[in-house]
Amino acid sequence: MSLHRITLTINGVHERVDVPSNMTLLQMLREKLALTGTKNGCAAGECGACTVLWNGEAVNSCMVLAVECDGGEVVTVEGLAHDHQLDPIQQALLDAGGVQCGFCTPGVLISARALLDRNPRPAEAEIRDALVGNLCRCTGYQRIIEAVQAAAQADAPARA
Amino acid sequence: MVTPHPGLPEFDYVKPASLAEASRFLAEHAGEARPFSGGTDTFVRMRDGFWKDKYLVDVKHLDGLNTLTFDRAGGLTIGAAVNLNRLSAAPEVRAHYPVLAEAAHTVASYQLRSRATLAGNVCNASPAGDTVGACLVLEGELLVHGVDGARREPLTGFFRGPGKTALKPGDIVTALHFPVPPAGHAARYLKLGRNAIGDLAIVGVTALGYRDPQAPSGYRFRIALASVAPTPLRAAQAERLLAEKPLGEAVLREAAEAAMAAARPIDDVRGGAHYRRLMVRNLTRQALTDVWQRLAS
Numbered sequence: 001m002s003l004h005r006i007t008l009t010i011n012g013v014h015e016r017v018d019v020p021s022n023m024t025l026l027q028m029l030r031e032k033l034a035l036t037g038t039k040n041g042c043a044a045g046e047c048g049a050c051t052v053l054w055n056g057e058a059v060n061s062c063m064v065l066a067v068e069c070d071g072g073e074v075v076t077v078e079g080l081a082h083d084h085q086l087d088p089i090q091q092a093l094l095d096a097g098g099v100q101c102g103f104c105t106p107g108v109l110i111s112a113r114a115l116l117d118r119n120p121r122p123a124e125a126e127i128r129d130a131l132v133g134n135l136c137r138c139t140g141y142q143r144i145i146e147a148v149q150a151a152a153q154a155d156a157p158a159r160a
Numbered sequence: 161m162v163t164p165h166p167g168l169p170e171f172d173y174v175k176p177a178s179l180a181e182a183s184r185f186l187a188e189h190a191g192e193a194r195p196f197s198g199g200t201d202t203f204v205r206m207r208d209g210f211w212k213d214k215y216l217v218d219v220k221h222l223d224g225l226n227t228l229t230f231d232r233a234g235g236l237t238i239g240a241a242v243n244l245n246r247l248s249a250a251p252e253v254r255a256h257y258p259v260l261a262e263a264a265h266t267v268a269s270y271q272l273r274s275r276a277t278l279a280g281n282v283c284n285a286s287p288a289g290d291t292v293g294a295c296l297v298l299e300g301e302l303l304v305h306g307v308d309g310a311r312r313e314p315l316t317g318f319f320r321g322p323g324k325t326a327l328k329p330g331d332i333v334t335a336l337h338f339p340v341p342p343a344g345h346a347a348r349y350l351k352l353g354r355n356a357i358g359d360l361a362i363v364g365v366t367a368l369g370y371r372d373p374q375a376p377s378g379y380r381f382r383i384a385l386a387s388v389a390p391t392p393l394r395a396a397q398a399e400r401l402l403a404e405k406p407l408g409e410a411v412l413r414e415a416a417e418a419a420m421a422a423a424r425p426i427d428d429v430r431g432g433a434h435y436r437r438l439m440v441r442n443l444t445r446q447a448l449t450d451v452w453q454r455l456a457s
Contacts (some may be wrong), residue, residue: 001170021173021216024203043167044204045272057245057274063200064275067173068218111271132358133269 006070010035011079019066026050026061028069029076037077037106041135048134051107052076058114060133077106080113088154089113089147096147100138108134112148121152168206174217179305179332182219187307187330195219195332197241198275200268201284219332227335230256235339237303240279240332244291245270247278257338259347259366263294266351269358279333282315285325285391292319292392293366293384294349295336303335310334319391342370342380346454350443354430361387362431363439365419367447369455375403379455381415383444388423388436395419398444407452416445 007016010033017032026043029035029052038061041049045063052061053075061074080087086094089112099105108131115122115130122130127148128141136144174193176182186193193215196202205211219225220241227239230252238247247253248264260278267273267281267290281291282302295315302313307330318326327333341347347368353359364386372380381402383395398418405411425436 002172004173020170022168022170024168027167043207045200045268045275048269048271051271054274058271059274060271063198063203063272065173065199065216114270129357130270133271 004067004070006067008069008071009073011075017066021065021067023066024062025052025054025059025064025066025069025074028066029061029074032066035076035078039103039106041103041107046133046135047104048107048111048131049104051110051134053110053114056114056117058111075110077109080109087113089116089151092147092151092154093144096143096150098139098143098147100136104134104136104138108136108144112144112151115148116152116155120155122148124149166207168203169209169212171206171213172215174215175221176217176219179219179222179334182217182222182332183305183307183330185215186217186332189215190329193217197225197277197280198243200272200276201280201286222332222334224334228252232340235337237335237337238278239335240277242277244273244276244278244281248273257294257298257341259349259368260291260294260298260338263291263349263366266290266349266357278336282318282336283325283327283333285319285321285323287322287389287391288361288364288387289392290349290351290361290364290386293364293386294347295338296384296392296394297347297366297368297382298338298341299382300336300338302333303337304331305334306331312337321390341368342372344455345370346451348447348450350447352439352443360430363387363425363436363443365440365443365447367444367451369402369448369451371455372403377403377405377407377411379403379407379452381448381451383415383419383448385419385423385440385444387430388425388440390424393422395422395444397422402448409449412445412448412452415448416441419444 039049041047043062045060050061194213195217197220225239225241230236244264248261253261281289304313349366351361352363366384369381386392398415401415420441423440425433427433
């Protein structure tokens with residue numbers, strides 16, 4: 001099986017990685033780069049625990065080959081906070097009590113960030129729709145939804 | 161014993177420079193190579209051991225696969241690598257082919273739709289494919305690049321069984337094309353899943369209707385059924401009834417019964433055959449009523 005040398009930007013850092021053809025983006029993040037914030041849940045594109053931003057779009061990183069990311073840009077949960085300041089969606093999820101066991105949280109944060117980037121003032125139905133692919137066994141979702149609403153409010157002045 | 165989350169089996173990733181090169185490679189390695197774009201079905205099949213290809217051929221960067229074009233004379237062409245989020249948000253699609261946008265939006269989740277494509281959903285040839293009903297009622301066709309060059313492949317007759325299509329080794333679907341739909345048409349996709357959103361269809365019914373003075377009833381309808389036969393299908397007898405008999409609640413009910421008779425469902429994990437048949441009838445009646453009311457208003 002062939003090895004591919006790829007270069008890409010991960011959380012703003014330029015990386016050069018050798019990856020076999022069958023390595024997923026998720027495996028590369030966790031096993032080659034020790035970015036274990038991104039979780040491996042179902043490995044079939046259903047649970048959303050492995051959600052990352054790839055070229056600005058939310059994807060299941062278990063459903064992307066690492067080799068496909070050559071030349072691209074990836075943001076994981078580790079890349080959300082800046083200058084010791086949590087992203088508004090991270091702070092909102094903490095404040096709302098939207099984190100219990102935490103396994104789904106990295107994926108939820110990325111999906112919510114992607115939603116707010118493309119739709120800064122989502123309606124509740126749009127939030128639920130955007131998070132369909134992020135399964136949570138603990139919270140019952142309500143506090144997650146409230147956190148995204150709060151983050152949209154918190155984002156607003158920053159964008160003004 | 162199946163490992164719960166094995167990695168992908170070994171294969172070589174191939175990224176050809178042109179469609180000709182890709183077709184040649186796929187034909188030379190018939191049975192052991194397969195084209196992919198988003199991989200959302202391919203990777204799962206590979207991981208679960210159903211597909212054992214030695215080569216996965218990435219085609220999404222190739223000529224024309226990323227374009228979405230519309231004009232009022234020629235219709236809509238959707239490149240095979242255009243993902244479902246882009247498709248369902250495209251103003252041209254929402255304005256002129258809303259049922260396609262609606263169906264695309266019901267596929268799985270946002271993250272999956274960032275990768276999944278219309279061409280992939282069609283080529284996967286699942287009887288349950290969410291977008292296939294819309295493709296059938298909009299009378300789409302496939303643009304295919306094969307070893308002998310480009311050709312067109314109508315959707316009628318394309319599906320040969322679960323996972324089986326008319327494609328030959330070396331074939332790459334480059335786009336789907338849809339003619340301009342009938343003026344003033346209305347259409348609806350009704351999907352029954354185990355939950356409201358995100359799941360596969362237990363039954364999917366797509367109905368499209370339009371006024372046609374040539375038809376005895378003054379209307380024509382197209383009805384496609386998903387998840388209730390080895391392939392997605394059009395309910396021809398129901399369509400005939402609706403063109404011939406003066407429309408009213410009784411005829412819509414009769415057409416829904418005819419659609420139910422066309423279904424040949426199986427029992428599976430998502431639903432029983434008997435239940436599916438009844439749901440075909442109910443959803444067809446619901447979709448037809450909705451379309452008819454919109455046409456009449």
